[in-house]
Amino acid sequence: MSFAWPWMLLGLLAVPALVAAYRRQQRMRQRRRVELEALGLVPLAGHGSAPGGPGRSRLQHLAPALVLAALTVLIVSLARPTATVAEPRREGTVMLAFDVSTSMAATDMAPTRLDAAKAAARTFVARQPSSIRIGVVAFGDSAVVSQQPTDDRLQVRAAIDRLTPQGGTAVGRGIVSSLSAIAGKPVEIGAEPGAGDDADIGYYSSAAIVLLSDGENTTDPDPQEVADLASAAGVKVYAIGVGSTRGTVLEVDGFQVSTALDEASLKRIAATTGGAYYAAADAASLAKVYGSIDLAWTARTREREVTSWFAAAAAVLLLLGAAVSVLRSGRVV
Known part of the structure; x- marks a missing residue:
């Protein structure tokens, strides 16, 4: 004393x-x-x-x-x-990985899949304590970290607001970019099967990825292989199935494209990492999902x-x- x-x-x-x-x-x-x-x-x-x-x-x-x-x-x-x-508090990093492919413009969730996901994400961000750092990843054909993990909620909200649907769906790249932001260094994984088996990016048990997607992966790398990498790093993936399994028809460049929620793929990703899968049938149920994300409690000592x-x-x-x-x-x- x-x-x-x-x-x-x-x-x-x-x-x-x-x-x-x-x-x-x-x-x-x-x-x-x-x-x-x-x-x-x-x-x-x-x-x-x-x-x-x-x-x-x-x-x-x-x-x-x-x-x-x-x-x-x-x-x-x-x-x-x-x-x-010693003051116990929830602490960690959460990456919000948004699927911004063209199929996320579907209206089987009002007003669209992406808009419903963005609305729920804003609610999640507002409810988190300041000790939780939040980042944003947008993935379509490729993936980009729209916002590095930060405790500045205004920057996170701005990154969410900027998201717009376009291109295909690379779920694996979305997870890889999220892992890179969590680790603070580039994470590389090849397209060949098993290319990421020996990757060692460290261990981050107080980090989580919230994957908001309809699960319709269209390009490499294999999301399941990337999920294995996340599991080895101690990062849980909470997969949020955005859309309906019945599917809907979306008009893209004058063509009619059928799109439906691929729950099986998202469930496998979540199970591999020890996370959980949630079927978000509408915006209201999607908002409830965020309350179940379990991050680590740590005891920080301070004067x-x-x-x-x-x-x-x-x-x-x-x-x-x-x-x-x-x-x-x-x-x-």
Whole structure:
């Protein structure tokens, strides 16, 4: 423990002086009592009915001791003590990986798949504590980190707002880019099967990827292989299936394109990493998904001023002293 104003501790020098003054007063009162007993003006010492009898003498010094203890603690509080306190808090990094392929413009979720995902993501961002760093990845034919992990919620919201649907779907690249942002370094994985088996990017158990996609992967790398890499790095992927399994028809450049939610692929990715899959049938259910993401709780130690703790303890001791005094003599002082 340390003190911001250690010179205030000089006030503790008054405590021994007060103890000495109290003992001197008690001796003077005892001598005076003996004198009055000799004159027959007070009952003889040792009678239970006497004010100073054995039945009440045990409480005689308790009230002053409590008051003196309260004064001591109060003086310590004036020195503004600080202590190292362990504070548990949720901590980690969450990457919001958005599928921005053309199929995310489908209207089987109102107003569109992408707009519903963006609305729910904004709700998620607003609910997270400041200790959670959030980043944004957009993936279509390729993937780009739209926002590096940050605790600046305005930047995250701006990155979400900029997302627009275009191109194909490279789910694997979206996960790879998310891992790169989490690791703080490029993560490379080839198109050939097994190309990422020996990749070692570190271990990040307090990080998670929220993958918002309809699951219709159209290009390499294989999302399942990338999920194996995320699992080895301790990063859980929470796959959010955006759209309906019934599917819908979308018009792209004058052509009719059929699109449907591929739940099987997203479930495999989530299961591989130890995350979870959620079918978001509409924007309301999608918003609820974010509350289930489980990040690590850590205990961070930091210096904290505990003046209020000492002041509260002094108040309790003072009240106890007053209560004992009332019980013993019928008055506070």
